[in-house]
Every structure is written in C-alpha cells, then in structure tokens.
Amino acid sequence: MRIIKGLALGAILGTLGASATLAEEFPEKPIRFVTPYPPGGSHSLHAGIITTVAEAYFGQPMISVIRAGGGGVVAAAELAQGDADGYSVLFGDPTINSLRPQVEDLPYDIDAFVPVARINYSPAVFVAAADAPFDDLDGMIAYAKENPDKLIYSSDNKNGFTYVAFEMLKLKTGTQMKGIEFGGGGPAIAQVLGGNTMAYAGAPSVVGDHIEAGTLKAICATDLERWEKLPDVPTCQEAGVDIVWHFWRGVLARAGTPEDRVQMMSDAFGKLVEDEGFLRLINTINSRVGYLDAEAFGELLAREQKDLKELYDAIGG
The missing domain is CATH 3.40.190.10 (Periplasmic binding protein-like II)
Structure with a gap:
C-alpha cells in the first residue's frame, strides 16, 4: 500500500513538475504581434516600438506583423480561428474588440479573445x-x-x-x-x-x-483633461461640446489560451512599459503609457462593451 501511495504521489508531483516546466518554457519561439491596420496609423507606430524592446522581457523575439483589411476584421478573424497557444496576439482596440462584434455580422464574436494587457489609451x-x-x-x-x-x-x-x-x-x-x-x-x-x-x-x-x-x-x-504633450489644444468640453471618447491599444490572445501563458505575458508587458528605451520612444510620438494587467483590462472591457452598445443605439448605427 505504501508503494502504491508513493507511486501515486510521485505521479502527481511529476505532473505538477511537468506543468511548471511547460509554463516556465513559454515562449519557446518568437511571438507574432499582429497589428490589424495599415502602416502610418497609431497602431503601427506603437507596435513598432513595443516589438523593438520586447525580447528582453519575453525571452524570445516579438515579430511585428501588419495584417490590414476590413477595418481590422481580417486580422481579428484570422487570430480568432488560429491556435490558442499564445504565440500570436492581437493588438486590439475598442472598435474591433468592443463595438463591432456587437453591431455587425463578423467572422468572430465578442468573446473570441481574452485580455492580456492594455498598453495605453489616447483621445481623438x-x-x-x-x-x-x-x-x-x-x-x-x-x-x-x-x-x-x-x-x-x-x-x-x-x-x-x-x-x-x-x-x-x-x-x-x-x-x-x-x-x-x-x-x-x-x-x-x-x-x-x-x-x-x-x-x-x-x-x-x-x-x-x-x-x-x-x-x-x-x-x-475628446478627453477629460488637456493632453500633456499638446497643452494648447482644448478639450472638446472646454470648446463647448461634451464629447469624451478614448481609444485604447491593448494586447489580446485567442480565447482558450492557457491562463498561465496569459498571466506570463501580462506580467511581461507590465515590465516592458517601464523600460527606459520604450518610454523614450513613446515620448517621440506624443504618446504615453496607461498599462492595465489582464484582470483590470478585463473589467474595463466589460464596462466599455455595455457603454458602446448603448451609444451605438443612440446614434442609430
């Protein structure tokens, strides 16, 4: 009986050890960082900076991939139908991840992705x-x-x-x-x-x-306060029209990606956004950091999806 118990315990410990090893080994190859819009916009500018400094925090290169088309739908659909292994992530935003899946017939639904990390946000x-x-x-x-x-x-x-x-x-x-x-x-x-x-x-x-x-x-x-790098530009509220509209840039993985991999990436992005080189480059494009980890980002998404649906109904689509 002691031998059987010992074997069982050994098997359990062996399984836990194997799981821990798998978690520690991720990633074992480069990660594709997919931008869903053409070059020259805010997404591609931020993606280039992120992938430039990412290897130090992920242990593998992060490859910037531009997959434009359909206003972001091509990239989102491709990743939603791909492997849920964390080796391809989407550089998403409120329109393709919170608004459009609710109001359009798309080849992916609003639950196709899980939040990894919000990098920042900006007004229009x-x-x-x-x-x-x-x-x-x-x-x-x-x-x-x-x-x-x-x-x-x-x-x-x-x-x-x-x-x-x-x-x-x-x-x-x-x-x-x-x-x-x-x-x-x-x-x-x-x-x-x-x-x-x-x-x-x-x-x-x-x-x-x-x-x-x-x-x-x-x-x-369209912010609540003036953008610090454009101090002479008034908010729309100051100018007399009550408009507040924020555009986040965040990393999402396909739903079903192992939680330990999502958490590892979330933590790595948290360190990446404090990197001196990253901050220096972000400053050159009049941007800033607004990091949220996977949990806080998920809470934001839930609120935002509800609010955007209400807004869409108000403007009549």
Missing part, C-alpha cells in the same frame, strides 16, 4: 486642413451648419475610432458632415494633408507632429 484630436475655412470648434460647427454635407472629413472605417468620434460630434451639434472611409489612420490623414478632405480625428501620436509643424490645425481633443 479633431484637426482641420491648414487651409480649412475654420480655425476652432465654433467655426467648424458654424461652417457645417451653413454648408450641410459640404464639410468632407477623412474617416478610418465604419464603426471605427474616427467614425465614432465624428458621429458623436454630429449627434451633439446637430450638424451634417460627410465622411469618406480610407481603411486606417495612415491613409486617412494623408488625404487631409493632401488637400482632398477638410478634417480628421486621430490619436495624438498620429496628428501631434502635424499640429506642431502647422500642417494641420488643432480643433479639440
């Missing part, structure tokens, strides 16, 4: 072309009211970040403006700079340098 900054016939929010609203559907703005994708920002603006001000979708922040802002559209709303990391250079005019930012 409304900007206008340098030669636009308005310089501030009052002027923009007045122009739109006097010229219904004549104010043409660059948008990203239907139900995307910029799309929602302008829908909020139109709803709050009773204006008619026309958006043209270009599939991502990079192509969208290029159209404003090229004189083909009059306005845009994007992350400070995308529009900040253009504001400072004078090639775009800042209108307002």
Whole structure:
C-alpha cells in the first residue's frame, strides 16, 4: 500500500513538475504581434516600438506583423480561428474588440479573445486642413451648419475610432458632415494633408507632429483633461461640446489560451512599459503609457462593451 501511495504521489508531483516546466518554457519561439491596420496609423507606430524592446522581457523575439483589411476584421478573424497557444496576439482596440462584434455580422464574436494587457489609451484630436475655412470648434460647427454635407472629413472605417468620434460630434451639434472611409489612420490623414478632405480625428501620436509643424490645425481633443504633450489644444468640453471618447491599444490572445501563458505575458508587458528605451520612444510620438494587467483590462472591457452598445443605439448605427 505504501508503494502504491508513493507511486501515486510521485505521479502527481511529476505532473505538477511537468506543468511548471511547460509554463516556465513559454515562449519557446518568437511571438507574432499582429497589428490589424495599415502602416502610418497609431497602431503601427506603437507596435513598432513595443516589438523593438520586447525580447528582453519575453525571452524570445516579438515579430511585428501588419495584417490590414476590413477595418481590422481580417486580422481579428484570422487570430480568432488560429491556435490558442499564445504565440500570436492581437493588438486590439475598442472598435474591433468592443463595438463591432456587437453591431455587425463578423467572422468572430465578442468573446473570441481574452485580455492580456492594455498598453495605453489616447483621445481623438479633431484637426482641420491648414487651409480649412475654420480655425476652432465654433467655426467648424458654424461652417457645417451653413454648408450641410459640404464639410468632407477623412474617416478610418465604419464603426471605427474616427467614425465614432465624428458621429458623436454630429449627434451633439446637430450638424451634417460627410465622411469618406480610407481603411486606417495612415491613409486617412494623408488625404487631409493632401488637400482632398477638410478634417480628421486621430490619436495624438498620429496628428501631434502635424499640429506642431502647422500642417494641420488643432480643433479639440475628446478627453477629460488637456493632453500633456499638446497643452494648447482644448478639450472638446472646454470648446463647448461634451464629447469624451478614448481609444485604447491593448494586447489580446485567442480565447482558450492557457491562463498561465496569459498571466506570463501580462506580467511581461507590465515590465516592458517601464523600460527606459520604450518610454523614450513613446515620448517621440506624443504618446504615453496607461498599462492595465489582464484582470483590470478585463473589467474595463466589460464596462466599455455595455457603454458602446448603448451609444451605438443612440446614434442609430
């Protein structure tokens, strides 16, 4: 009997030891860090910085992969149908992970991913072309009211970040403006700079340098406080319209990924965002850190998904 008990105990300890070894060995190969939007937008800028410094914290290279298409749906669907092993992660956002799966018929559902870590968040900054016939929010609203559907703005994708920002603006001000979708922040802002559209709303990391250079005019930012790197840009609330809209950038894994791997990655990203090189590079693109671990990120997602569905119903889709 003692021999049998000893064998059983040994088997249990052996199993626990094997599990611990597997957890410790992850990752054993490079991790694909998948960005769902074209180059030139805030996602690709942040992804390049993250993957530059990641190896020191993951023990393996992190490969930046741009998989654009369908306003982020192509990448999300591909990962949702892939292996739940942690070797491919999605650089997600509120539109493809919280809003669109609730209001569109997509090849993945809202529970297809589990949160790993939020890296940061930013507001939308409304900007206008340098030669636009308005310089501030009052002027923009007045122009739109006097010229219904004549104010043409660059948008990203239907139900995307910029799309929602302008829908909020139109709803709050009773204006008619026309958006043209270009599939991502990079192509969208290029159209404003090229004189083909009059306005845009994007992350400070995308529009900040253009504001400072004078090639775009800042209108307002959709935050509760002024962005510290753009102190002269008022919030939309300060400018007279109550709009608050935040865009997070976060890492998500396919649902079913082992919890120990999710936790390992969450902890590693927590250390990565304190890296001096990472912070220096983030500063160069007018961005900042707003890290949340897997648990806190999950709580944010639950609240956000409920709030965005209510907003979508209010603006009528």
